[in-house]
Every structure is written in C-alpha cells, then in structure tokens.
Amino acid sequence: MDFGFGPQDEEFRERARDWLAGHLTGPYAAAAGLGGPGSEHQGVAERRDWERELGRGGWIGLGWDAPAGAYGQRCATLTQQVVWAEEYARVRAPGRVGHIGENLLAPTLLAHGSPEQCARFLPGIARGEELxxxxxxxxxxxxxxxxxxxxxxxxxxxxxxxxxxxxxxxxxxxxxxxxxxxxxxxxxxxxxxxxxxxxxxxxxxxxxxxxxxxxxxxxxxxxxxxxxxxxxxxxxxxHGWRVAMGLLALERGVSTLVQQIGFAAELERVVAGFLAGPAAGDPVLRDRLVRQWAELRTMRWNALRTLGSSEADPGAPSVAKLLWGGWHRRLGELAVQVRGAAASRGPADWSPLLPYELDEEQRLFLFTRADTIYGGSDEIQRNIIAERVLGLPRESR
CATH class of the missing domain: 2.40.110.10 (Butyryl-CoA Dehydrogenase, subunit A, domain 2)
Structure with missing residues (x-):
C-alpha cells in the first residue's frame, strides 16, 4: 500500500479541518481532550452533545459498507478515514462516546444483520443519539x-x-x-x-x-x-459465535490507527516532560523514548499494510493487539519514570481525608497496566497465532 495521501485525500482533509474549526467551539471546545483512556468519566454530557453534533455533520459511519447517506452518514475511502482520524486527534476533539456503536455494532449489523435491523438501529447511531x-x-x-x-x-x-x-x-x-x-x-x-x-x-x-x-x-x-x-x-x-468473532476482528481495523494517533499525542507529552524534567540527561531513558517513537511508526505502517491488503490474515488482529498492548504499557511506565519522585505525589493541597484527581501521567501509568489483559490477553493472542497461523498443536484444556 502507498503510505502517502493523494490530492482527493488532501481535499478531504481541508473539509474536515474547516468543519472541526467551525464546530469545535463553546462547550465543545471546553471538552477538548476529555474522555481519553482512564478519563471516560470527564465531560460526559458535553461529549454526548458533541456526538449528536458529529451526527448532524455526517461524520459518524465514514467506513460503513453502505452507500453514502443511506443512514445519514458520509462515505469515505480508507485513506480518508485515516485523514479524519488524524485531524480529529490534531485538534484534541472530545473523546468519542459512540465508538462501540459506530465501529463495532454497525459493521456487524451490515455484515450479519437483516435489512430491517440495519434500518432500525443504524440511523440512531449515525445521528449520535443511541449509544x-x-x-x-x-x-x-x-x-x-x-x-x-x-x-x-x-x-x-x-x-x-x-x-x-x-x-x-x-x-x-x-x-x-x-x-x-x-x-x-x-x-x-x-x-x-x-x-x-x-x-x-x-x-x-x-x-x-x-x-x-x-x-x-x-x-x-x-x-x-x-x-x-x-x-x-x-x-x-x-450462530452467535460466528457473529461475535466477526465483531472482534473489527476492533483491529481503522480504529487501531485512530488509537495510534492518540498514542502519538501521549508520547509527545511524555517526551516534553522528559526534556523539561530532572531526568533530561539520562541516556537510558532517552534511548527508550526514541525506541518508543520508532516502534509507534512501525505499528502505523503495519496497520496500513494490513488494511491495504486484499488478503485476509488470520493472525493480523492478534499481532496488532500484542504490539500496541505492550507498547502502551511501556509508555505508561516511562511517563512516571521521567518525572522521578514527583510522579508518586498527589497535588500540593492533598489531604488523606479527601479524594483527588490523578494527573495525566499518573492516570496513564495506572490505566495501561491493563492493556496486555483486556481485549484478549497476550497469552490468548499468542495461542491464536500459534494455532491458527503457525499450525502448532492446540493447547490442552
């Protein structure tokens, strides 16, 4: 696959930028950056309203296997979907509350559901009204x-x-x-x-x-x-098992690239903290940060290669999960290591009698401890690769 973007993609990028600039205002601008991993509790009401705003603009369901406008959505090529995700992340638009409906259920209904089910449920998802x-x-x-x-x-x-x-x-x-x-x-x-x-x-x-x-x-x-x-x-x-397995494969699609854009923003923040903090001269940490950057670029190219391939690879979803799960967990560890002892402290006005909010790096560290477990643990992913791709004997049960 060509990893670059063509003229039509860049035109689409300008339309996406213009729309985001014109609509990410007022309470939506105030909710920018809220709702990421570990902070889904932030700005829920504003993010639900923002989901409806996205629906009115036709930005929900860009990758659905359906004609443009069939359910109120725009239609976009694979590269244009990536462009939209990049622009969305660039302006730190609010974390999506409709991801599960848009990227998991809707494609599953289009592949396995009846026309009546698609007509009943997809318009509500496309309008951002049903979560x-x-x-x-x-x-x-x-x-x-x-x-x-x-x-x-x-x-x-x-x-x-x-x-x-x-x-x-x-x-x-x-x-x-x-x-x-x-x-x-x-x-x-x-x-x-x-x-x-x-x-x-x-x-x-x-x-x-x-x-x-x-x-x-x-x-x-x-x-x-x-x-x-x-x-x-x-x-x-x-026939639920067949449908469920088809849905799980969707978790490793374009959403993987969207996820990596968020990872890049987190990495930039950790690097900035390293350069401004007490560990700035540590060559070991510097090397680890460079390695994180290189691995993230490799994951992006691998995801684009997989999405652009015309042949299904039964091991690709498991490889992707192993790559990003371990990468993100290591980033969480680096986020607190570059800050040194300050990473273990609460805010200046902390009291043992009152709860307090973790800062972004502390939340990143704690949340990413689960990355190699949820969505299918590393052990399960390795078993899938061993049995379905390499043809090794099945694990005894």
Whole structure:
C-alpha cells in the first residue's frame, strides 16, 4: 500500500479541518481532550452533545459498507478515514462516546444483520443519539469467551436474558447492549450461543454496578441481567459465535490507527516532560523514548499494510493487539519514570481525608497496566497465532 495521501485525500482533509474549526467551539471546545483512556468519566454530557453534533455533520459511519447517506452518514475511502482520524486527534476533539456503536455494532449489523435491523438501529447511531455497550466478558469467561454462562430463553417472540457480564465499558451511559448469551440449554463452548440486542432501560431487570479501578475512575461496570428482554437476535439463533468473532476482528481495523494517533499525542507529552524534567540527561531513558517513537511508526505502517491488503490474515488482529498492548504499557511506565519522585505525589493541597484527581501521567501509568489483559490477553493472542497461523498443536484444556 502507498503510505502517502493523494490530492482527493488532501481535499478531504481541508473539509474536515474547516468543519472541526467551525464546530469545535463553546462547550465543545471546553471538552477538548476529555474522555481519553482512564478519563471516560470527564465531560460526559458535553461529549454526548458533541456526538449528536458529529451526527448532524455526517461524520459518524465514514467506513460503513453502505452507500453514502443511506443512514445519514458520509462515505469515505480508507485513506480518508485515516485523514479524519488524524485531524480529529490534531485538534484534541472530545473523546468519542459512540465508538462501540459506530465501529463495532454497525459493521456487524451490515455484515450479519437483516435489512430491517440495519434500518432500525443504524440511523440512531449515525445521528449520535443511541449509544451502545458490549456484553461479552463474564467473571468466569474473560479471555475464554466460549465459557460464558449468561443464558436466554424464548418468551413472547423475544428472549429473556439472565446472567452477569463484567468489564462492560460505558454501560452506565449506554442505551443498548449487544449481549452474547447461551440460547440452547445444555450446549457447551462456542455452540448454542446467540448475539442478542438488549435495551438498557429496563428498571428492575438490569443492574449496572461501577467497578472502581486503581486509577480512581469507573469506566468499567458489572451488569446483572434478571430476565431482561432482548429485542433482536443478529445472524440467527445459535450462530452467535460466528457473529461475535466477526465483531472482534473489527476492533483491529481503522480504529487501531485512530488509537495510534492518540498514542502519538501521549508520547509527545511524555517526551516534553522528559526534556523539561530532572531526568533530561539520562541516556537510558532517552534511548527508550526514541525506541518508543520508532516502534509507534512501525505499528502505523503495519496497520496500513494490513488494511491495504486484499488478503485476509488470520493472525493480523492478534499481532496488532500484542504490539500496541505492550507498547502502551511501556509508555505508561516511562511517563512516571521521567518525572522521578514527583510522579508518586498527589497535588500540593492533598489531604488523606479527601479524594483527588490523578494527573495525566499518573492516570496513564495506572490505566495501561491493563492493556496486555483486556481485549484478549497476550497469552490468548499468542495461542491464536500459534494455532491458527503457525499450525502448532492446540493447547490442552
């Protein structure tokens, strides 16, 4: 793939810049930079309004496999999607609250859902009005997703869902949840699962409990379903595993490049702290920062190469996850190391009787401890590469 951008891409860049400059004003400008990893609790109301502003501009769903305007969205080539992500990151626009619906559920519906389901759910996502969360992991089935126990039974033309999900991002704000549940009694592993769409506004049937992390925030939640009604099944009853695996592959698409743009901004901040701090002359830290920069460039080229390839690579998503998970965790470690002892202190007016906000580097360090675990641990990614790409014997279970 040509890693450069053509004239049409640059024209698209100018349109994106003009739109962002004209709309990222007032309360939206005040929310700039809020809502990144570890700070999803910041500016939620403003970011929900901003999501609707993006929808009115047609900037949600640029990469959907659907004609332009079919659901109220613009249409953009792969390189133009990258351009939009770059410009969005350049102006530090508010962290997106609609990512899960736009980049995970919508492409899944387009690939596996019915026309009626697409017509029902995609316009709300494209307008920025309906937010989604993902109900996959359970206390006893995290990386081993096939071991899930949440069950659903048929009732009055729908399904009643009972069970528990965990690490559910944005569940406290979501309007809908796509839930992987066992719809065939007595089934085991990846058999008998279905991909269900569940409205979250069901008092008494759905209980969302925030999980307080060591960073002090609560982006993740436990979600308890007690006979919650599911409105739809995607891909047919019993075919949930195929749909779920197709969705997981989407997590390593253009969103990976968007993520890397955020990584670049974090790296710049850490480098600036290094140059202005007490460790500025440390050759070891300087070498590690240069290595981080080089590895980030390599990840970008690898992501572009993968997206531009016409042949599916079953190991590409796992390779991408291994690369960025370890890279980001090391960046978190560097963020506090370049500051020395100051990184372990609270604000000047700190009191043991009052909570306080971590600064950006402290939050980065604590949040990135989970990067090699969530979204499929490093061990799981290595197993996938070994078994599906290298053809090595399966791990004994």
């Amino acid at each position: 989604w969360c993902q109900g996959y992991s359970e206390p006893g089935a995290g990386s081993d997703l096939a071991g899930l126990r949440t069950a659903a039974v048929r009732s009055d033309g729908g399904w009643l869902v009972t069970g528990q999900k965990i690490w559910t991002s944005l569940a406290q704000d979501a309007d809908w949840c796509f839930v992987l549940a066992r719809t065939e009694a007595g089934s085991v592993r990846h058999h008998g699962l279905s991909f269900l769409l569940v409205p979250m506004d069901q008092p008494g049937r759905i209980d969302v409990r925030p999980i307080r992390q060591m960073s002090g925030t609560s982006e993740f939640n436990e979600v308890f379903f007690d006979g919650a009604r599911a409105a739809e099944v995607v891909g047919g009853e019993g």
